[in-house]
Amino acid sequence: MITLSQRLKRKNDSDSGIVNRAPIRDRLLVKEAQEMSQLLPASCSVQYHNENDLSKFTLVVQPTEGYWEGGSFKFDINVTEEYNMPPLVKCATKLWHPNISENGEVCLSLLRRHSVDGMGWSPIRRLNDVVWGLHALFTDLLNFEDPLNVEAADQFRYSKEDFKSKVTEYVLSYARE
Numbered sequence: 001m002i003t004l005s006q007r008l009k010r011k012n013d014s015d016s017g018i019v020n021r022a023p024i025r026d027r028l029l030v031k032e033a034q035e036m037s038q039l040l041p042a043s044c045s046v047q048y049h050n051e052n053d054l055s056k057f058t059l060v061v062q063p064t065e066g067y068w069e070g071g072s073f074k075f076d077i078n079v080t081e082e083y084n085m086p087p088l089v090k091c092a093t094k095l096w097h098p099n100i101s102e103n104g105e106v107c108l109s110l111l112r113r114h115s116v117d118g119m120g121w122s123p124i125r126r127l128n129d130v131v132w133g134l135h136a137l138f139t140d141l142l143n144f145e146d147p148l149n150v151e152a153a154d155q156f157r158y159s160k161e162d163f164k165s166k167v168t169e170y171v172l173s174y175a176r177e
Contacts, residue, residue, distance in 0.1 A: 025083040029054040055079040063138040071175030086121035094174040098153035107148035
């Protein structure tokens with residue numbers, strides 16, 4: 001029977017005789033990166049900072065409908081060594097959004113290890129879930145009831161026209177490529 005540790009061993013280095021092991025995270029990321037590229041939403045793209053390091057990449061979301069249509073929003077994603085923890089996600093594009101702060105913090109249940117709604121990170125979650133979750137923040141996953149940017153949520157509640165104008169201003173100023 002082949003064990004996980006045996007599968008993770010790399011070939012012996014013929015010169016030194018040292019057995020190198022690939023970190024489990026890196027082995028799993030190869031599969032996840034392949035899956036992600038096959039299931040990526042049409043309005044998203046992934047850019048790796050270093051093709052030899054799949055743990056750090058940028059997700060670009062370019063909504064084709066809704067308030068943020070026409071913008072290009074970049075999210076820096078870092079998968080930590082502790083693979084059972086949610087990846088670290090930061091929005092690198094300044095935008096006006098109830099679930100994303102102007103500093104780039106993202107409020108998305110699946111990015112929390114423990115969430116009130118039970119939809120937080122768990123070992124069965126995949127990077128593809130993160131991609132689709134971030135994509136959905138621009139379409140149907142807006143949460144105005146538990147916002148990170150309270151001012152944006154209040155503006156939406158009390159004046160949708162002012163909210164739309166401010167979103168458009170931010171898109172034109174910060175989210176054009």
